[in-house]
Amino acid sequence: MRAKRCARATWALFLTLAAAAPAPAADAADPVTPASTRPSAPVPAVGRAWPVGTRPAVLRGWLPPATPYGRGHRGVDLSAAPGTPVRAVAPGRVSYAGRVAGKGVVSVELTGTGDPPLRTTYQPVRASVRKGDEVEAGEVLGRVEPGDPHCTTPCLHWGLRRGDTYLDPLSLLPPWLLHRGPSRLLPVLGVALPA
Secondary structure (H helix, E strand, O other): OHHHHHHHHHHHHHHHHHHHOOOOOOOOOOOOOOHHHOOOOOOOOOOOOOOOOOOOOEEEOOEOOOOOOOOOEOOEEEEOOOOOEEEOOOOEEEEEEEEEOOEEEEEEEEOOOOOOOEEEEEEOEEEOOOOOOEEOOOOEEEEEOOOOOOOOOOEEEEEEEEOOEEEOHHHHOOHHHHHOOOOOOOOOOOOOOOO
C-alpha cells in the first residue's frame, strides 16, 4: 500500500515539474522539428488558373507529414478524367518533364517566388513541354494519363514545395479563384428578344 502511495506521489511530482518546465524555443535549425513541417516564407497567391478544369473536386486534401519520410499527403488530388489538359497555375520555367517510377511528371519553378523558388508538380501527366520551357499561367503542360492507382477515381496529383518543405498547393490560388462560383446568366427585363 505504501509503495502505491509513493509511486503516485512520484508520478504527480513528475507531472507537476513537466507542466512547469519552460517550452523549448522554436529554432529553424532545431533537429527535432522535421524540415517538412517547419514554417517557411508565406506562399504568395500567384496562381491564375486551376491545373484542371475551372474548379475541380478535391478528392483528397493536403496533409503534411510529421517527419520527412512519415505518412501524410504531400499535395492535393483533383478530380480529372484521363486526357484532361493540365495547365500551369502560374508563370514559370519547366524544371522537369519526364517519368518517375513509371508515372509522367511535370514540375514548374514559379517565377518571382523567392529563393528557393516555389515548385509545383503535376502527375500523372503525359507532358507536352520540355525541361527549360517558359510557361504562362493557364498554358497546357500536358494531359492526365490513365491508369494511375494513386486515386480510387481518375485524378491529378498536384504538389507544391519550397526547397525540401512541402506546402499546400491550394494556398497558391487567390480567394476569388478558390471560392468563385460558376457564372450565371440572368434574364434582362424590358428588352425585346431578337427575331
